[in-house]
Amino acid sequence: MKVAGLWFRRGATLASLREALVAAGGPAGLAAIATVSDKAEAEVLKQLARECGVPIKAVSADVLAGIDTPTRSERITQAFGTGSLAEAAALAAAGPDARLLSTRAISQDRTATAAIAEGDGA
Template sequence: MRVAGLGFKQDVTLASLREALEAAGGPDGLAAVATISDKADAEALKQLACECGVPVRAVPADVLASIHTPTQSEFIVEKFGTGSVAEAVALAAVGPRARLIASRVVSQDRTATAAIAEGDGP
């Protein structure tokens, strides 16, 4: 199972999410896109999921603090207790034996991040 984790600002566009996903490796083979629960209903995210033909998986914020990520953003560590929302939600959505196959990448406008994890599934 392969899942793209996405972190983004409230004003993100579909184009920015798409750009970040493409930079992380693209949508081929994805089973889902994942993000933090409070952003799972974002219109741009739902549009991206629809384009990719996959569901959106919502990951509760309290789950992120227990996930170590290779990328470490001080701001994200202070806010969520993990270094990268995109990496953490990708890993959480795949399950306990998940591994990152694409570390966090950032869209040019810096409103979206994406990472891809794969594993056996939850």
């Protein structure tokens, strides 16, 4: 199962999310898009999921905290307890033995990040 993890700021556009996803490897073969629970109902994410033809997997912040990620944002680490929400969401949603296919990619406007993981599912 291939899962894209996304994190985005308030005000991020569909173009920003799409750009980050493409930079991370694109939507081909995705089974789902994952994000932290409080972002899962965002209209812009729903639009991207519809465009990609995949469901959204909401992952609680408690689950994401402590997931070791290869890239780190100090601001995200302090707020959420993980280095990258996009990477952590992708790993969590892809299953217990998941591995990252791509580390986080950031949109040019810096409002969206995406990473892709593959695993056996959760």
